[in-house]
Amino acid sequence: MKRKNTSFLLFFCLLTYFAKAQIVPSTASSSDIYQQLKKLNVLGSVLYIAAHPDDENNGLLPYLAKEKLYRTAYLSLTRGDGGQNLIGPEQGIELGMIRTHELMAARAIDGSEQYFTTAYEFGFSKSAEEALRIWDRERVLEDVVWMIRKFQPDIIVARFPGDERAGHGHHAASAIIANEAFEAAADPNKFSDQFRFGLKPWKAKRILWNTFNFGRTNTTSDNQLKMEVGGYNPLIGKSYGELGGEARSMHKSQAEGRPRRRGEVFEYFVTTGGDSAKTDIMEGINTGWERLKADTVLQTVTTQGKTTSIPINNKAQIDSIQLLLQQVLQQYDFKSPDKSVPTLVKLYRKIESLKTTDQLWKLQKLKELKEIIEFASALFVEAYTQQETALKGDSVRVSYFINKRSDLPMKIRSVKMADNQDTLVMLYPEKNKNYVFTKVMVPILGPEATQPYWLRQPKVRDGMFAVSNQLDMGKAWNEPLYHAVFTVEIDGYTFDLKKPVLYKYVDAERGELYQPFIIVPHIELYLSPSVVLLNVKDEYGKNRSDSMLHVIYRSNFSQAAAITDLDIRQEAVKSVISAEKRAFIKGQRQIIDIPISKVYSPKAPVKYLEATMSIVNSDGKAMYFSDYFKAIKYDHIPNIHYAFRDHVKVIDTEIRVRGKKIGFIPGSGDVMPDALKQMGYEVKILDDASVTDEGLKDLDAIVTGVRAYNIHEWLTGKYDVMMRYVQNGGNLIVQYNRNQGGVSAPKIGPYPFQISSTRVTEEDAAVKFVLPQHPVLNFPNKISDVDFTDWVQERSTYQADQFAGKYEAPLGMNDTGEKESTGSLITTKYGKGNFAYVSLVMFRQLPAGNPGVFKILANLIALPKQ
Numbered sequence: 001m002k003r004k005n006t007s008f009l010l011f012f013c014l015l016t017y018f019a020k021a022q023i024v025p026s027t028a029s030s031s032d033i034y035q036q037l038k039k040l041n042v043l044g045s046v047l048y049i050a051a052h053p054d055d056e057n058n059g060l061l062p063y064l065a066k067e068k069l070y071r072t073a074y075l076s077l078t079r080g081d082g083g084q085n086l087i088g089p090e091q092g093i094e095l096g097m098i099r100t101h102e103l104m105a106a107r108a109i110d111g112s113e114q115y116f117t118t119a120y121e122f123g124f125s126k127s128a129e130e131a132l133r134i135w136d137r138e139r140v141l142e143d144v145v146w147m148i149r150k151f152q153p154d155i156i157v158a159r160f161p162g163d164e165r166a167g168h169g170h171h172a173a174s175a176i177i178a179n180e181a182f183e184a185a186a187d188p189n190k191f192s193d194q195f196r197f198g199l200k201p202w203k204a205k206r207i208l209w210n211t212f213n214f215g216r217t218n219t220t221s222d223n224q225l226k227m228e229v230g231g232y233n234p235l236i237g238k239s240y241g242e243l244g245g246e247a248r249s250m251h252k253s254q255a256e257g258r259p260r261r262r263g264e265v266f267e268y269f270v271t272t273g274g275d276s277a278k279t280d281i282m283e284g285i286n287t288g289w290e291r292l293k294a295d296t297v298l299q300t301v302t303t304q305g306k307t308t309s310i311p312i313n314n315k316a317q318i319d320s321i322q323l324l325l326q327q328v329l330q331q332y333d334f335k336s337p338d339k340s341v342p343t344l345v346k347l348y349r350k351i352e353s354l355k356t357t358d359q360l361w362k363l364q365k366l367k368e369l370k371e372i373i374e375f376a377s378a379l380f381v382e383a384y385t386q387q388e389t390a391l392k393g394d395s396v397r398v399s400y401f402i403n404k405r406s407d408l409p410m411k412i413r414s415v416k417m418a419d420n421q422d423t424l425v426m427l428y429p430e431k432n433k434n435y436v437f438t439k440v441m442v443p444i445l446g447p448e449a450t451q452p453y454w455l456r457q458p459k460v461r462d463g464m465f466a467v468s469n470q471l472d473m474g475k476a477w478n479e480p481l482y483h484a485v486f487t488v489e490i491d492g493y494t495f496d497l498k499k500p501v502l503y504k505y506v507d508a509e510r511g512e513l514y515q516p517f518i519i520v521p522h523i524e525l526y527l528s529p530s531v532v533l534l535n536v537k538d539e540y541g542k543n544r545s546d547s548m549l550h551v552i553y554r555s556n557f558s559q560a561a562a563i564t565d566l567d568i569r570q571e572a573v574k575s576v577i578s579a580e581k582r583a584f585i586k587g588q589r590q591i592i593d594i595p596i597s598k599v600y601s602p603k604a605p606v607k608y609l610e611a612t613m614s615i616v617n618s619d620g621k622a623m624y625f626s627d628y629f630k631a632i633k634y635d636h637i638p639n640i641h642y643a644f645r646d647h648v649k650v651i652d653t654e655i656r657v658r659g660k661k662i663g664f665i666p667g668s669g670d671v672m673p674d675a676l677k678q679m680g681y682e683v684k685i686l687d688d689a690s691v692t693d694e695g696l697k698d699l700d701a702i703v704t705g706v707r708a709y710n711i712h713e714w715l716t717g718k719y720d721v722m723m724r725y726v727q728n729g730g731n732l733i734v735q736y737n738r739n740q741g742g743v744s745a746p747k748i749g750p751y752p753f754q755i756s757s758t759r760v761t762e763e764d765a766a767v768k769f770v771l772p773q774h775p776v777l778n779f780p781n782k783i784s785d786v787d788f789t790d791w792v793q794e795r796s797t798y799q800a801d802q803f804a805g806k807y808e809a810p811l812g813m814n815d816t817g818e819k820e821s822t823g824s825l826i827t828t829k830y831g832k833g834n835f836a837y838v839s840l841v842m843f844r845q846l847p848a849g850n851p852g853v854f855k856i857l858a859n860l861i862a863l864p865k866q
Helices: 006-015 030-039 060-067 093-110 128-134 137-151 169-184 192-197 240-248 315-331 337-352 359-376 672-678 719-727 842-848 851-861
Strands: 045-050 071-076 113-116 155-158 206-211 225-228 266-274 297-303 306-312 379-385 396-404 411-417 435-441 483-490 493-507 511-516 523-528 531-533 548-555 559-569 573-584 589-595 608-616 622-625 627-632 640-645 648-651 661-665 682-685 701-704 731-735 767-769 811-813 825-830 833-838
Touching: 030 315, 030 337, 030 359, 045 060, 045 137, 045 169, 060 071, 060 093, 060 240, 071 093, 071 137, 093 113, 093 240, 093 627, 093 640, 128 137, 128 169, 137 169, 137 192, 155 169, 169 206, 169 266, 315 337, 337 359, 337 493, 359 493, 379 483, 396 411, 396 483, 411 435, 523 608, 523 622, 531 672, 548 559, 548 608, 573 589, 573 608, 661 672, 672 682, 672 842, 672 851, 701 851, 719 731, 719 825, 719 833, 731 851, 842 851
Parallel strands: 045 071, 045 155, 071 113, 155 206, 379 493, 531 648, 661 682, 661 701, 701 731, 731 833
Antiparallel strands: 206 266, 225 266, 297 306, 379 396, 396 435, 411 483, 483 493, 493 511, 523 548, 523 627, 548 589, 559 573, 559 608, 608 622, 608 648, 627 640, 767 811, 825 833
């Protein structure tokens, strides 16, 4: 009996990361298997490069992967951290994690792979120069070169041009980097340290720009290479336009739902480096097994004590592989795919013994073929727990499930954890009979292993993540913490099937679900609120601040009387609880309320508070906890868990307020309600049913959330109600909205104005007080230049434009080299009340704890009524 070479598997794992969103164990239909068999005959690859999640061409990728059957991947320079979130409150790195999983889900639909660099998406950029300055240009280039050398694409496709037509500085920068990397990857003197990881210089045949027609920018022309990519695949039962629409719609946080396109779809390309192509992007590239015949394979031979290297002709081997593949395809039985398995095993042996210098393609085809054999044999194996979380050192019951759903004879020689030599008994599974074995596993990894790999170290600069392990570079996500290995013998040959240990459960609404199995800390600790206002004064001089700090902790273990300390740090450490015996109950959440005055010093330059809890466990060892282990959960992606040091920003700047009751219409997840409550307001959340004349009459002001009019169709129908509210003396403050393609602009204000795409992206851009006497700059808080310091990411977005003379625009601002715009804030009197459209990015500044924005918000609410 022949065993496979485990050293080649290790090499394979190091060179190939597959980033599919396979949180559900994979299965395949008979048509799927046949499609995969056809792909075995194709040895061509394409690497698509752009800047962000949702920049990829979702119509082209499935065509390349499922029609042309090329190995296809999307390399996104960033994870989309700086975008906006239409489904929840997450911003920054949290949004980046959501968008990472959305990309992985899209790739699972279109059949491509997903990779990333270490660049951080810091927000909208108007120039490639700015993007490459904030990023570490050389490091991003090195990351892309790493992926080119690792993936070894035949061609590279850039989504954007390297100039202003790209529409975003990151877009243009991605094209510049892609074209530089195309040359640098082939240069043995560039980033030569990568070679110690088994990589080598790689020269792709060409790099092309996939031109586009977006809105008002049409970069396509008839003299470009033109390909029709909208065909129908009967094995899938869908066109590539339909698959593209489904993949695009996985970008739910960006509201990128798209139709399933049917009919002709044309894509256009311009060669920007390497050999030009005129009729096909793969022109001049051998994408069959014949490409390996050109190898010069040397074999060492010793004769009479003398060692020489002689060339080996692999033509006969490759001809034999092609013959077997042809035989499998011709004899394939769609009703009984298992009949092909003996021939597939023979094919696997032939590819494994193939003499070739192109190990990447050899290993790739072995991986594909092993998966086909598993699917064709109708074998289903999985490893799961019935608990989502565990502590390091816990005892965790892992169930191994086996079901062979065909007549194909096989042996399950062993089932074991990848890091455990304990073996289950040999099994000869009968057809369609369930076998379940349960073993106890003791996790040796700590909660740090659950942390996404690019967040394990602090960023060394604003625009870049720090990744210490080079072998992690490019991965979409961490590898699962634990794997089970099912060793299966089929037709005299053994295969190791590596399966992640997952958490499996049944949800009453959604049915059987899988989630990652994770390791958690003993204590999860966080603070509330995230921003504390200490000096909020009403019109009578009374302080309306909530002066309590809430330390919330959740226990993941049980101990009756653990000796506990709790310290709060500003500059110095102040002990809140010292050597107190407290009961910890697994799963229980508890709150410790602390007066801010007890732990905060207004004279200290540091305005942040952090907490550390220490406990002495039953073994007498002290454990320290200061991180919030946060969960992010949405139905369309797996659960996300990550840890960070939570803190509270304290603002002791005086903020004056007027009014008591505020209505809030939720938008795309900003934190406005928390900010309003910190300012001492009573907040009423409004919906379709409550937006009536009667429901609004007692409110001093109404604030709409970010893009509320884009999200809630019912708001457009409430226009008359909202205007009557303003006429009768209410103040309506509308945060920014967008004009959406193909959708009429929402009717928002009492007088016409347009919503533009104008934005000011420099967070330190100078702000001019165009109307210095305007109430929004003077009452009840005096606004000055200092209130515009320390802003994060940007100033304003989607500004008002073409507004009538009845609107006042008190602020002017612009990015470097651009004309001043005044649409970041407009107001008008209407009846007894006031209307304001605000594209100032309050939704970013409020959670960042910017005092000036709290003052501006208070002034908007207090706009004087008639």
